[in-house]
Amino acid sequence: xxxxxxxxxxxxxxxxxxxxxxxxxxxxxxxxxxxxxxxxxxxxxxxxxxxxxxxxxxxxxxxxxxxxxxxxxxxxxxxxxxxxxxxxxxxxxxxxxxxxxxxxxxxxxxxxxxxxxxxxxxxxxxxxxxxxxxxxxxxxxxxxxxxxxxxxxxxxxxxxxxxxxxxxxxxxxxxxxxxxxxxxxxxxxxxxxxxxxxxxxxxxxxxxxxxxxxxxxxxxxxxxxxxxxxxxxxxxxxxxxxxxxxxxxxxxxxxxxxxxxxxxxxxxxxxxxxxxxxxxxxxxxxxxxxxxxxxxxxxxxxxxxxxxxxxxxxxxxxxxxxxxxxxxxxxxxxxxxxxxxxxxxxx
Amino acid sequence: xxxxxxxxxxxxxxxxxxxxxxxxxxxxxxxxxxxxxxxxxxxxxxxxxxxxxxxxxxxxxxxxxxxxxxxxxxxxxxxxxxxxxxxxxxxxxxxxxxxxxxxxxxxxxxxxxxxxxxxxxxxxxxxxxxxxxxxxxxxxxxxxxxxxxxxxxxxxxxxxxxxxxxxxxxxxxxxxxxxxxxxxxxxxxxxxxxxxxxxxxxxxxxxxxxxxxxxxxxxxxxxxxxxxxxxxxxxxxxxxxxxxxxxxxxxxxxxxxxxxxxxxxxxxxxxxxxxxxxxxxxxxxxxxxxxxxxxxxxxxxxxxxxxxxxxxxxxxxxxxxxxxxxxxxxxxxxxxxxxxxxxxxxxxxxxxxxxxxxxxxxxxxxxxxxxxxxxxxxxxxxxxxxxxxxxxxxxxxxxxxxxxxxxxxxxxxxxxxxxxxxxxxxxxxxxxxxxxxxxxx
Numbered sequence: 028x029x030x031x032x033x034x035x036x037x038x039x040x041x042x043x044x045x046x047x048x049x050x051x052x053x054x055x056x057x058x059x060x061x062x063x064x065x066x067x068x069x070x071x072x073x074x075x076x077x078x079x080x081x082x083x084x085x086x087x088x089x090x091x092x093x094x095x096x097x098x099x100x101x102x103x104x105x106x107x108x109x110x111x112x113x114x115x116x117x118x119x120x121x122x123x124x125x126x127x128x129x130x131x132x133x134x135x136x137x138x139x140x141x142x143x144x145x146x147x148x149x150x151x152x153x154x155x156x157x158x159x160x161x162x163x164x165x166x167x168x169x170x171x172x173x174x175x176x177x178x179x180x181x182x183x184x185x186x187x188x189x190x191x192x193x194x195x196x197x198x199x200x201x202x203x204x205x206x207x208x209x210x211x212x213x214x215x216x217x218x219x220x221x222x223x224x225x226x227x228x229x230x231x232x233x234x235x236x237x238x239x240x241x242x243x244x245x246x247x248x249x250x251x252x253x254x255x256x257x258x259x260x261x262x263x264x265x266x267x268x269x270x271x272x273x274x275x276x277x278x279x280x281x282x283x284x285x286x287x288x289x290x291x292x293x294x295x296x297x298x299x300x301x302x303x304x305x306x307x308x309x310x311x312x313x314x315x316x317x318x319x320x321x322x323x324x325x326x327x328x329x330x331x332x333x334x335x336x337x338x339x340x341x342x343x344x345x346x347x348x349x350x351x352x353x354x355x356x357x358x359x360x361x362x363x364x365x366x367x368x369x370x371x372x373x374x
Numbered sequence: 375x376x377x378x379x380x381x382x383x384x385x386x387x388x389x390x391x392x393x394x395x396x397x398x399x400x401x402x403x404x405x406x407x408x409x410x411x412x413x414x415x416x417x418x419x420x421x422x423x424x425x426x427x428x429x430x431x432x433x434x435x436x437x438x439x440x441x442x443x444x445x446x447x448x449x450x451x452x453x454x455x456x457x458x459x460x461x462x463x464x465x466x467x468x469x470x471x472x473x474x475x476x477x478x479x480x481x482x483x484x485x486x487x488x489x490x491x492x493x494x495x496x497x498x499x500x501x502x503x504x505x506x507x508x509x510x511x512x513x514x515x516x517x518x519x520x521x522x523x524x525x526x527x528x529x530x531x532x533x534x535x536x537x538x539x540x541x542x543x544x545x546x547x548x549x550x551x552x553x554x555x556x557x558x559x560x561x562x563x564x565x566x567x568x569x570x571x572x573x574x575x576x577x578x579x580x581x582x583x584x585x586x587x588x589x590x591x592x593x594x595x596x597x598x599x600x601x602x603x604x605x606x607x608x609x610x611x612x613x614x615x616x617x618x619x620x621x622x623x624x625x626x627x628x629x630x631x632x633x634x635x636x637x638x639x640x641x642x643x644x645x646x647x648x649x650x651x652x653x654x655x656x657x658x659x660x661x662x663x664x665x666x667x668x669x670x671x672x673x674x675x676x677x678x679x680x681x682x683x684x685x686x687x688x689x690x691x692x693x694x695x696x697x698x699x700x701x702x703x704x705x706x707x708x709x710x711x712x713x714x715x716x717x718x719x720x721x722x723x724x725x726x727x728x729x730x731x732x733x734x735x736x737x738x739x740x741x742x743x744x745x746x747x748x749x750x751x752x753x754x755x756x757x758x759x760x761x762x763x764x765x766x767x768x769x770x771x772x773x774x775x776x777x778x779x780x781x782x783x784x785x786x787x788x789x790x791x792x793x794x795x796x797x798x799x800x801x802x803x804x805x806x807x808x809x810x811x812x813x814x815x
Contacts, residue, residue: 117462120461120462121461122461122462252472252475252478255464255468255472256472256475258460258461258462258464259458259460259469259472260458262424262455263453263455263458265422265423265424265444266422266424266448266451266452266453266455267448267472267473267475267476267525267529268444268445268446268447268448268449268475268476268529269444269475270443270444308462312463312464312465312468312509313462313463313464313468314464314465314468
């Protein structure tokens with residue numbers, strides 16, 4: 028029973044942060060568009076109203092075709108990774124878990140790298156070949172891990188799932204390394220994809236993520252109180268009325284969908300899924316009813332801002348977004364951790 | 375009502391429990407006892423469906439456990455686990471609110487006003503309401519235990535299962551916790567089923583005890599019938615004695631550590647000697663004697679190494695009040711023929727009363743009876759009674775002018791606790807009485 032005030036203030040702050048990040052992300056870049064102008068453009072796009080002549084055509088084009096899809100993709104990926112990280116940390120009762128713990132991302136990454144290496148395209152999909160193959164390979168990985176665990180033990184304990192994930196992920200990692208070693212011309216492309224980026228993806232990519240995002244988020248929200256109970260161990264959760272088997276599978280599926288889809292469209296962007304939930308938990312406490320929605324909002328805002336930094340710091344060259352997430356996230360994380368640990372504990 | 379019938383089961387194919395059957399009524403406190411590995415936790419796990427039984431049924435209020443969902447079970451049956459895992463710093467309030475989970479409907483299950491009231495009430499009852507917004511890692515072990523109890527109470531259960539609830543708690547918390555549970559059980563008609571290691575606590579709080587032995591149901595009965603010396607010695611494989619609680623009608627069990635109970639001293643009667651300390655006469659010994667005295671110290675029974683032989687000062691005061699004088703006491707030791715019983719007597723004579731026809735009258739007798747044998751409390755009381763009778767008989771037979779004498783003075787019986795040549799208590803009583811009588815006559 029967190030106090031309602033705290034909940035409203037936290038949610039309000041989260042919404043404001045995400046919204047502000049989006050607007051700044053859309054406005055700032057090689058061409059600066061004043062914030063009121065970009066607001067008006069977005070507003071008119073949303074409601075399908077024609078642009079007045081006072082707004083330059085170039086600005087409209089920059090926002091609708093370049094910045095908005097990019098910012099929205101960044102927001103979706105950031106939100107997905109943060110939500111998946113929150114879910115994994117809660118389910119595994121381990122603040123060091125992240126969306127890549129289960130190994131689904133390795134599957135997605137391998138699929139993507141294979142596409143980049145062979146350069147094949149599936150007819151009709153065109154440039155979407157990469158994310159679609161990546162999502163499918165991530166999904167196959169998840170199914171394989173779950174089947175493998177199920178085959179080993181009926182109970183499907185979390186520890187066993189994690190171990191199976193590590194086994195599969197190391198195995199796939201070997202192939203990933205093999206391809207990198209064999210590759211010649213595509214090396215730079217593969218490496219930069221692996222480091223993660225949301226640039227030059229367009230609306231197609233954003234649209235591709237949306238269904239996975241919605242389903243994944245819904246699955247997690249359905250288990251938001253179950254996650255709180257599971258933090259106290261599966262046995263305790265059961266005595267509280269939770270069916271651990273059902274909740275565990277639903278949460279894993281939701282988090283894996285979010286992770287797989289994110290990796291498929293933007294590569295393996297590190298740190299967001301680990302640090303954002305942790306930061307939010309330091310501020311709001313571990314109750315998932317507040318933690319999960321706030322992590323989603325903060326993750327979205329955080330990735331939009333880091334992407335902004337990635338493309339503006341040494342423009343026109345773009346930095347890999349993973350470099351920025353780590354370089355900005357780590358010090359903030361360290362500062363908050365220092366504060367939390369130094370706080371005297373009452374007994 | 376909780377009914378368990380023909381329950382068997384265990385972990386992954388290994389049968390741990392066999393054929394358990396019992397019933398627990400509303401308001402009843404059932405203690406589950408048994409050695410390590412006897413299946414106490416396994417039984418509890420089956421009751422809260424962490425384990426599925428191989429055979430047998432468990433009924434909650436007449437409904438089989440198998441036909442209920444996890445949520446329906448949780449709304450009737452709460453568990454206070456032995457040890458909680460905690461990964462993040464939840465606040466007390468958030469933890470207790472988890473107890474409302476079984477009552478919250480729908481995917482997102484909003485917290486209703488009623489939920490809130492139940493949570494607050496549970497926190498009040500367990501005295502953690504002052505810490506509602508503190509996080510768990512700021513609490514002591516005892517406080518955490520109470521938070522988890524509050525969470526269980528927020529489930530508003532008809533049945534509360536506890537696995538070693540008093541582990542890691544100091545004695546005050548143990549008593550407080552169990553007192554509270556006992557009260558709730560009565561007030562809310564809640565059935566409490568607790569696995570308890572401490573047999574004495576189990577005896578004090580349980581209405582019924584279920585004794586498990588190697589996965590089998592050894593006995594289910596009220597504590598005084600289950601906590602029998604022979605039975606427990608067989609089941610637990612250790613020596614113990616049963617005593618009564620001084621104030622409560624429940625048995626208690628005493629352990630028998632080797633280093634205190636195993637010592638045999640040859641000829642304990644030999645170690646006795648008279649000693650004068652501050653002008654008072656004492657009999658002292660090198661070993662402790664289990665002692666029952668009519669002087670009424672402690673609960674009657676004490677362990678002692680020094681025994682006062684003279685109450686001369688006391689006798690003088692009393693005599694002075696009656697206008698008489700007191701002669702010096704007359705001290706004797708006597709042993710029976712095979713050296714197993716030794717009696718010390720101190721007789722204090724009143725001097726005077728010439729008009730009543732006597733000059734010396736033995737008036738006050740202090741008797742110390744040492745027996746090198748093994749007697750239980752009842753037998754010691756028997757010996758004490760026999761010695762007192764012998765003293766009375768001696769008084770009657772030495773009557774002066776038909777006045778009763780030896781009216782005052784304590785009788786003390788001390789035993790070495792070692793097995794001796796005379797082993798029937800009848801014999802000990804007879805010999806002790808004769809020894810006392812002979813000595814005084």
